[in-house]
Every structure is written in C-alpha cells, then in structure tokens.
Amino acid sequence: MGSPIELAKDKELKEIVENKGIEDILGKSVPYPKDIEIKGKITKDIIEEISKSKKEPQWMLNLRLKALELFEKLPMPNWIAGVESIDLEEFAQYVKPKVEVAENWDQLPDWMRDMYSRIGLPETEAKVLSGLTAVFDSENIISRLKDELKQKNVIFMPMDEAVQKYPDLVKEYFGKEFPMADHKFAALHYALWSGGAFVYVPKNTKIVNPVEAFFIIGGEMEGQFEHTLLVADDNSSFGTSYIHFIEGCAAPVLRNYSFHDGMVEIYAGKNSQVYFSTLQNWSRSIINFNNKRAIAEENAHVEWVEGSIGSKMTYTYPSTVLRGRGASTKNISIGISNGPYIKDVGSKAIHAAPDTKSMIISKSISSNGGIATYRGLVKVLKGAERSFSHVQCDSLILDEKSQAYTLPRNEVDEPTAIVSHEATVGRLGEDQLFYMASRGIREGEAKALIVNGFIRDVLKSLPLETVSILTRVIGLEFSELGSVG
Amino acid sequence: MPLETIDLNVTIGDKQILNNMTIKLERGEVLILMGPNGSGKTTLAFALLGHPKYQINKGKIILDNNDITDYPTYQRALMGLGLAFQNPVEIPGLRLSMLLNAIQMKKSGSSFDISSIDPKLIIWARNKARELGLQPSFLEREVNVGFSGGEKKRSEMLQILTMDPKYIILDEPDSGLDVDGIKLIGETIDSLRSAGKGILIITHHAEITKFVSPDKVMIMSKGKIVDEGGIELIKKVEEYGYKDYEGVQ
Numbered sequence: 001m002g003s004p005i006e007l008a009k010d011k012e013l014k015e016i017v018e019n020k021g022i023e024d025i026l027g028k029s030v031p032y033p034k035d036i037e038i039k040g041k042i043t044k045d046i047i048e049e050i051s052k053s054k055k056e057p058q059w060m061l062n063l064r065l066k067a068l069e070l071f072e073k074l075p076m077p078n079w080i081a082g083v084e085s086i087d088l089e090e091f092a093q094y095v096k097p098k099v100e101v102a103e104n105w106d107q108l109p110d111w112m113r114d115m116y117s118r119i120g121l122p123e124t125e126a127k128v129l130s131g132l133t134a135v136f137d138s139e140n141i142i143s144r145l146k147d148e149l150k151q152k153n154v155i156f157m158p159m160d161e162a163v164q165k166y167p168d169l170v171k172e173y174f175g176k177e178f179p180m181a182d183h184k185f186a187a188l189h190y191a192l193w194s195g196g197a198f199v200y201v202p203k204n205t206k207i208v209n210p211v212e213a214f215f216i217i218g219g220e221m222e223g224q225f226e227h228t229l230l231v232a233d234d235n236s237s238f239g240t241s242y243i244h245f246i247e248g249c250a251a252p253v254l255r256n257y258s259f260h261d262g263m264v265e266i267y268a269g270k271n272s273q274v275y276f277s278t279l280q281n282w283s284r285s286i287i288n289f290n291n292k293r294a295i296a297e298e299n300a301h302v303e304w305v306e307g308s309i310g311s312k313m314t315y316t317y318p319s320t321v322l323r324g325r326g327a328s329t330k331n332i333s334i335g336i337s338n339g340p341y342i343k344d345v346g347s348k349a350i351h352a353a354p355d356t357k358s359m360i361i362s363k364s365i366s367s368n369g370g371i372a373t374y375r376g377l378v379k380v381l382k383g384a385e386r387s388f389s390h391v392q393c394d395s396l397i398l399d400e401k402s403q404a405y406t407l408p409r410n411e412v413d414e415p416t417a418i419v420s421h422e423a424t425v426g427r428l429g430e431d432q433l434f435y436m437a438s439r440g441i442r443e444g445e446a447k448a449l450i451v452n453g454f455i456r457d458v459l460k461s462l463p464l465e466t467v468s469i470l471t472r473v474i475g476l477e478f479s480e481l482g483s484v485g
Numbered sequence: 486m487p488l489e490t491i492d493l494n495v496t497i498g499d500k501q502i503l504n505n506m507t508i509k510l511e512r513g514e515v516l517i518l519m520g521p522n523g524s525g526k527t528t529l530a531f532a533l534l535g536h537p538k539y540q541i542n543k544g545k546i547i548l549d550n551n552d553i554t555d556y557p558t559y560q561r562a563l564m565g566l567g568l569a570f571q572n573p574v575e576i577p578g579l580r581l582s583m584l585l586n587a588i589q590m591k592k593s594g595s596s597f598d599i600s601s602i603d604p605k606l607i608i609w610a611r612n613k614a615r616e617l618g619l620q621p622s623f624l625e626r627e628v629n630v631g632f633s634g635g636e637k638k639r640s641e642m643l644q645i646l647t648m649d650p651k652y653i654i655l656d657e658p659d660s661g662l663d664v665d666g667i668k669l670i671g672e673t674i675d676s677l678r679s680a681g682k683g684i685l686i687i688t689h690h691a692e693i694t695k696f697v698s699p700d701k702v703m704i705m706s707k708g709k710i711v712d713e714g715g716i717e718l719i720k721k722v723e724e725y726g727y728k729d730y731e732g733v734q
Contacts, residue, residue, distance in 0.1 A: 426578055432574050
C-alpha cells in the first residue's frame with residue numbers, strides 16, 4: 001500500500017476476479033479469406049514452396065531443408081504426456097491470410113481489426129508500447145515502431161522482413177541459441193518457421209518502453225511456427241532500465257485443435273539486460289509448444305516471465321545459458337491449469353562460467369481436474385566457480401480432482417557452486433472451505449482470495465505492464481470464482 | 486434471544502454422533518460444555534456451523550428465533566455465529582491480514598473486492614494482535630501455516646473479534662496455551678460476555694474456568710447431555726473425572 005505503482009497494481013489485482021477471458025472475448029472462430037494454405041505430409045517440396053513464396057536467400061532454404069532431415073530422423077519425445085495425440089500430417093503447415101502487411105490499424109480488414117480491438121491491442125500499443133508486431137496464422141499482418149526506437153537505430157520488424165533486409169545480422173544469430181537438433185519439435189520449427197519478430201538493440205542503447213509481439217491462430221487444424229530473435233548488443237541497457245519484450249497469444253474457440261510450435265532466441269551481449277514476458281492465453285483448442293532459449297554473456301542479465309494460462313496442453317521450458325562470467329538469470333513462471341488441461345512447464349539454467357547466478361520461481365495453480373507439472377534443470381559445469389542457483393516451486397491445488405507435480409533436476413559438476421531447491425504444495429479441500437465459510441466467506445470468494453494471495457508476491461516483482469496484462473488474463477480463469485450473488 | 490438446538494441428531498456417514506441434543510445459550514452468558522474426548526463436543530460445534538460432512542437427521546438449530554438448520558455455513562456466520570476452531574487448518578497463500586480484511590468486508594455487507602484494503606481495520610487488527618500477545622508482523626503470515634498451538638488460539642480469537650458475532654463457540658480455547666495465555670483468553674472471554682455475547686466454551690479439562698466464571702455448565706457423554714448445573718459440576722469432574730457419567734442414560 002502506498003506508492004502509486006503499488007496502488008496501480010492493487011487496482012489490477014482487482015481485475016483478477018472481475019474480468020472475462022480473452023477466450024470469451026474472441027468467441028468462436030469464423031471463416032476468413034486466405035491467400036495460401038499448405039497442408040499434408042511435410043516434404044522437401046512443401047519447404048521449397050514456402051521458402052520460394054517468401055523469396056528467401058539460399059542459406060535460409062538450406063537451413064530449412066537440414067531441419068527437415070533432422071525432423072525425420074529424431075524420435076518423438078517420450079517424456080511429454082499427450083504428445084502422441086498430435087498427428088502432424090493433419091495440420092496445415094502454412095497459412096497466409098488474405099491481408100497486406102499494415103502499418104496502421106485502419107489498413108487492416110474490418111473482421112481482423114475487430115479481433116484485435118476486442119483484445120484491446122491497439123489501445124495497449126498506443127499507451128505503453130514502443131513497438132508492436134502481430135502475427136496472424138503464419139504471417140505478420142501489422143508492424144509498428146515508434147519514433148523513440150527509430151531514432152535509437154533499434155531494429156524491430158517481422159522476422160521474414162529481417163531476413164531480407166539484414167541478412168548478415170540475422171545469419172549471425174538465427175538458430176545459434178536454440179539448436180535445431182535439440183528435439184523433434186525444434187527441428188520441425190526450423191523447417192517450417194514463418195512470421196515472428198526480429199529485434200536488434202545496438203550497443204549502449206537504452207529502451208524505456210516495452211515492445212510486443214502478439215500471435216493469433218485464427219483457424220483450426222493449422223500449425224503456427226513463428227520465430228522471435230532478440231539481439232541485445234553490449235551494454236544495451238546500461239543504466240536504470242532494461243529491454244522488455246512482451247509476447248502475447250490468443251485464439252478463438254475452434255471446433256478442432258491447432259498446433260503452436262514457436263521459438264524465441266535471445267542473445268544478451270555483455271552487460272545487457274533483457275526482460276522477456278509471455279502471456280499465453282491460447283483457447284483450449286491449442287496444443288502449445290514454445291521453445292525458448294537465451295545466451296547471456298559477461299555480466300548480462302536475462303529475465304523470463306511465463307504466464308501460462310490457456311491452451312489444451314502447454315510444454316515450455318525457458319532456458320538461459322550463462323556463458324559469460326557474472327551473467328545472471330531469473331525465471332518466473334505462473335501456470336494455471338483450470339479444467340482438464342495439462343501445463344508442463346519449467347525452467348533451465350546452464351551455468352557455464354564462474355560467478356553466474358540463477359533464480360527460478362514457479363507458481364502453479366490447478367483446479368477442476370487440471371494437471372500442473374514443473375519440470376526443470378539446473379546444470380553447473382565444471383569450472384563455473386562460485387555459481388549460485390535457487391529454485392522455488394510452489395503449487396496450489398484447488399480441489400480433489402486436480403494434480404500438481406514437481407520434477408526438478410540438478411546436475412552439479414562444480415564443487416564451489418551452491419545450488420538449492422525448495423518446494424511447497426498447498427491444497428484446498430473441504431476443511432479449508434469450511435473454515436473460510438465459518439468466517440462468512442463463500443467458496444468462490446475463498447478461492448479468489450487464496451489465488452490472489454498465492455501469486456501476489458510474485459506479481460509484485462514484475463514490471464507494471466506485465467502485471468497489468470497478466471492479471472487481466474488470469475482474471476478469466478477465476479472470474480467465476482469471485483462472483484457474488 | 487438465544488441460540489438453541491432442539492432434539493438434535495447428527496451423523497457422520499452411518500455413525501450417529503449426537504443424540505437428542507438440546508441446549509440453549511443466552512446472550513451475555515457463558516456456557517461451559519464439558520465431556521471426555523470423543524463425546525461429540527466438536528461435532529456439536531461443526532453441526533452448529535453446518536459442516537457438510539455432519540448430517541442433521543432430526544431436530545433443529547434456532548438462532549435468534551430463525552430456524553437455520555438448513556442454512557449454508559457462510560450465512561450462519563453472517564447471521565452472528567462465530568467458531569474458534571480447536572485445530573484450525575492451514576490456508577496456503579492467504580495472509581492473516583487479508584483474511585481479516587475479507588471478514589470485515591463480508592460483515593459490513595460491502596461488495597467483495599479483494600484488492601480493497603481498509604487501513605483502519607489493519608490498524609485496529611495490529612493493536613488487537615498486540616493485546617493478544619502477537620507481533621503485528623504476525624498478520625502477514627499465511628493463515629495457520631507453521632503457527633504454534635498458542636499462536637493458533639490467539640489467531641482464532643483475533644478472527645472472532647473481527648467477526649464480532651452474537652454467539653461465540655470456542656472449541657478448546659485453552660489447549661496449547663501457557664498460564665499467561667489462558668489468563669489472556671479468559672479475560673477476553675469475560676469482556677465479550679460483558680459486551681452481551683453468548684459464549685459456548687467446549688473443553689475437556691476446564692483450565693479456562695480459573696479465569697472465567699461460567700453461568701452454566703453442561704456435561705456431555707456419548708453424544709448426550711448427561712448433567713447440567715453450575716460451577717460445582719466442574720469441581721466434581723476435576724475430582725472424579727467422567728467415570729460417573731459413563732453409565733448415565
């Protein structure tokens with residue numbers, strides 16, 4: 001209580017019990033015009049067709065074809081639940097909606113502009129963002145950058161456009177942070193990637209307001225494979241501020257599933273500071289893989305915030321490789337599994353240099369039969385002297401039907417490293433609800449109070465703009481819980 | 486206007502726990518209900534509040550002339566029934582200050598807005614906490630998580646004071662407390678009686694009666710009231726235990 005920021009946060013927290021979800025706002029999917037839709041078995045021909053339609057340089061086509069080969073060779077990951085239900089040949093691999101890339105919202109066709117308005121994106125952009133790009137199905141459909149960033153020579157544009165305009169810069173970093181051979185879906189992503197954002201922040205540059213990429217999957221039985229690459233050059237946030245990239249996702253309610261296999265690569269140069277927030281609120285029709293990795297050079301700091309709310313199944317493990325001395329990372333995930341849905345999320349920190357630090361905080365809430373799993377890895381390589389890592393996993397289970405699992409793994413090969421882990425599980429049962437009721441508090445009110453209390457501390461450590469969006473997104477899940485009457 | 490149970494039968498599953506329980510608690514009086522472990526004392530407390538596991542298959546609960554037998558728990562609480570639990574459950578993630586704030590919100594009938602914190606209440610609660618022998622920082626702990634036995638009793642009393650109910654049921658308010666703690670709770674009970682509250686104290690060893698003089702004493706055994714009287718019954722139990730009551734029908 002007290003400071004304007006805290007009061008504003010309290011105001012946002014209020015929305016936890018009052019707002020409706022994006023799923024409600026977008027409603028059911030409606031048909032819309034498409035320029036290109038490529039379906040069926042993923043072949044060399046399909047890859048060549050996509051690459052040709054994008055007028056890509058040869059090196060990018062070669063990268064895609066190499067990825068396809070790997071995809072065919074690599075085994076289906078057997079450690080993730082539900083993965084066997086995905087039939088990749090059923091999905092459309094590439095969908096280009098019939099839209100010209102716009103610079104202004106009013107250039108978009110009415111039906112599409114209407115969707116973004118309902119989410120409130122134009123308003124958010126005008127108020128808090130210094131740049132925005134939005135991907136619809138497989139292509140960016142709008143990209144906006146404010147003068148503030150143009151004057152600082154910051155590059156912020158659709159990934160495809162960057163391949164054309166800055167081939168050398170893209171080539172230097174693309175695919176270097178997250179290797180395509182990592183797993184089958186990483187390879188698939190590189191073979192089919194389309195859309196996404198490229199950000200380059202020059203040396204010694206500060207960015208005050210965040211930039212955002214927003215992804216919508218408009219139809220069913222399609223795959224979205226957007227790629228985001230963020231390069232923060234040396235000292236690029238020297239001073240009091242940081243580079244903040246916000247990622248948002250949504251989809252209308254579909255009659256059948258769609259598949260998301262996106263990727264984020266971050267390169268954090270010496271002394272840079274990067275803050276990457278994801279507010280994932282896919283409709284329950286989406287199977288969501290999100291591959292995220294950062295490399296942090298000397299004294300760089302990378303923060304991931306993963307607000308994992310929607311989707312049918314989500315598998316995402318933002319990772320940071322602490323490659324330079326003194327590099328640090330903080331990884332906060334808030335996962336909500338409300339209903340018969342799976343959240344398999346976690347964090348990885350690889351300590352590959354001395355004096356590196358990692359802090360991982362996971363908060364999961366499961367209710368109405370939801371399953372929330374934390375799956376994480378802290379690896380300290382030999383020679384990463386005096387490294388420090390702390391993992392805190394808190395699970396809240398709101399009823400008897402729901403489950404939470406914590407699967408942390410530590411691999412420490414450096415004797416001077418300090419690695420610790422704490423886990424708590426809170427369970428809300430009949431006795432707790434009776435206790436609260438005996439104080440005059442009804443079930444929905446009790447759950448809203450407890451959920452609010454559970455995530456409050458972690459919300460307080462986040463930037464205001466993240467809290468604002470995150471609480472709005474969380475609001476949906478527990479809106480029915482807060483209702484009185 | 487009293488709180489009454491009339492011929493109350495309570496079962497948990499197939500097991501009958503309370504048998505034709507009839508008690509009456511007037512406002513401004515302290516009633517002590519004593520009985521050995523397993524005699525059904527806590528069952529009575531939970532049944533009065535309407536715990537879903539405790540089924541009432543006969544009889545009535547009357548609160549100020551309203552038949553509340555079928556009322557949901559939260560409504561009974563809002564009508565003026567307060568229970569201090571013997572073993573309160575942990576509420577993960579919820580800080581005591583936020584619970585008190587919510588209690589206040591419900592009591593005042595204002596809309597339920599978890600982000601609206603009443604600074605007056607927080608100041609009041611800090612002072613009350615101090616009076617009950619708790620540090621103000623105690624309010625920022627998660628409810629009952631890692632509380633000691635004595636802290637639980639004090640926290641229950643603090644919640645009751647925030648609810649400000651007409652009738653207060655205290656289930657073993659003296660267990661887990663040292664002499665100073667019992668004295669403090671005893672004095673609090675006395676002042677609540679002076680303020681016109683009806684107070685039902687459930688206990689099996691009556692330590693608390695050293696500091697609170699009851700208006701009525703009832704002895705319970707095997708789900709029934711087996712004796713009724715004044716403070717002399719406590720002395721009898723202290724001297725002879727509950728043996729004499731075991732055969733009473």
